Amino acid sequence: MINHLITQKNWQTQLSEAITSVDELLTVLNLETLKAQIYIPAHFHLRVPRAFVAKMTAGDANDPLLKQVLPDKQEQITVTGYVADPLAENDQNPIKGLLHKYQSRVLLTVTGACAIHCRYCFRQHFDYNANMPTSAEHLAITSYITEHPEVNEVILSGGDPLSVSNRRLFAWLDTLEAIPQLTTIRLHTRLPLVIPERLDNALLDRLSQSRCNIVMVIHCNHANEIDTNTAEYLQRARVAGVVLINQAVLLKGINDSVMTQTALSQRLFDAGVLPYYLHVLDKVAGAAHFDNDERWAISLYWLLLAALPGYLVPKLVQELPNRPFKVPIDIYKGS
Ligand SMILES: *Cc1c(COP(=O)(O)O)cnc(C)c1O
Numbered sequence: 001m002i003n004h005l006i007t008q009k010n011w012q013t014q015l016s017e018a019i020t021s022v023d024e025l026l027t028v029l030n031l032e033t034l035k036a037q038i039y040i041p042a043h044f045h046l047r048v049p050r051a052f053v054a055k056m057t058a059g060d061a062n063d064p065l066l067k068q069v070l071p072d073k074q075e076q077i078t079v080t081g082y083v084a085d086p087l088a089e090n091d092q093n094p095i096k097g098l099l100h101k102y103q104s105r106v107l108l109t110v111t112g113a114c115a116i117h118c119r120y121c122f123r124q125h126f127d128y129n130a131n132m133p134t135s136a137e138h139l140a141i142t143s144y145i146t147e148h149p150e151v152n153e154v155i156l157s158g159g160d161p162l163s164v165s166n167r168r169l170f171a172w173l174d175t176l177e178a179i180p181q182l183t184t185i186r187l188h189t190r191l192p193l194v195i196p197e198r199l200d201n202a203l204l205d206r207l208s209q210s211r212c213n214i215v216m217v218i219h220c221n222h223a224n225e226i227d228t229n230t231a232e233y234l235q236r237a238r239v240a241g242v243v244l245i246n247q248a249v250l251l252k253g254i255n256d257s258v259m260t261q262t263a264l265s266q267r268l269f270d271a272g273v274l275p276y277y278l279h280v281l282d283k284v285a286g287a288a289h290f291d292n293d294e295r296w297a298i299s300l301y302w303l304l305l306a307a308l309p310g311y312l313v314p315k316l317v318q319e320l321p322n323r324p325f326k327v328p329i330d331i332y333k334g335s
C-alpha cells in the first residue's frame, strides 16, 4: 500500500485532483513497463482518485483495483455480441433522464459524471449530454411519478449521483420527498469506495432527516476497496440510518474466484454492508475481456452457496433488455 498517497482532503478537492494521466498512474505504481499495453479510447479516458490508487499494491500489474481502471489495448477488439447499448436503454426514456423499466421504481440519471472510470462500465457509450435532466425537468419528473401511482421508489443514478454537490443533491431529495407516494429513495454510487470523505456530515445529516427510507447501493467489486478509513465512513452512514447494500460485477481476473468473493462478502459485512447483487457482465463493446463463461459463473456460485451464510450470498443476476426485473441466472442449467 502506498501510504503517502492517503489524503484527508475534502472530497471536492480529491475529486478535482484525480489522476487522469496514464503516465502519472504508472509512475506512482512503479509499473512504467505496462505503457506498451495501454490504449485510451477517445470517448472514455482514464480517471481515478488518489485515495483509490492508495489501495492498490505498487509493482503489481495484476492488482484487482488497477485492472478495473487501467485502459487496455483489448478494449479495441471488436467482439460479436458486445454492443454500445447492451440494455437498449436509449429507447426507454419517457422523459429526459428518467428510466422506467421496472414496475415500482424509476431511475433518474442526475449526472453523467463519475469520480472514477471503470473500464467494464455498461454506460461508457451512453450519451449523457442528450439525457441530463435540467432543473426545469424536476417538474416533469414529479408529474410523471404522480401519474404513475405504482411507483414508490426513486433511484438516483448516473454517472454517480454523489459526484454532484450537496446543494444539487438536496434539491433532488426535497423534490422527491414532496411526492407523497414515494416511500424510498435509493442512491447507486461508487463514491464511498473511491472518495469515502464524500459521506460528509452534511450529507449524512440530510439523509438521516429524510422522511423516506434511504438505501445506498455501493458498487464494490473487491475486498481491497474497503480499507479502514472506508469502513469507518460506511459505518457512519449506517449509524445515520442509511440501509447499505452492495452490487458487484463478476469480472474475469479481478473477482471471479471463491476466495475473492467470500473475502468481499465478509469485508462488506464487517463494514456494515450486505451483498445484494452479483451481476454477470453487461455485454458492452470494449469490455469483452472482463467477461466470464456462464458455466464458470454458475460453478463459482455453487461454491459460494456452500461457503457463506445465506445472508452473505449475493443474487447472481443478469440484466437483459425488455425484462421487468433483473433476471436470476439459472444455476441448474445443464445439470
Ligand atoms: C437495476 C435497475 C433498477 C433497480 O432494480 P432492483 O432490482 O430494484 O435493484 C431500476 N430501474 C432500472 C432501469 C434498473 O436498471
Ligand code: SF4
Residues within 6 Å of the ligand: 113, 114, 115, 116, 117, 118, 120, 121, 122, 123, 124, 158, 159, 160, 190, 219
Ligand atoms: S462509477 Fe459506475 S457509472 Fe461510473 S464508470 Fe464506474 S461503473 Fe460506470
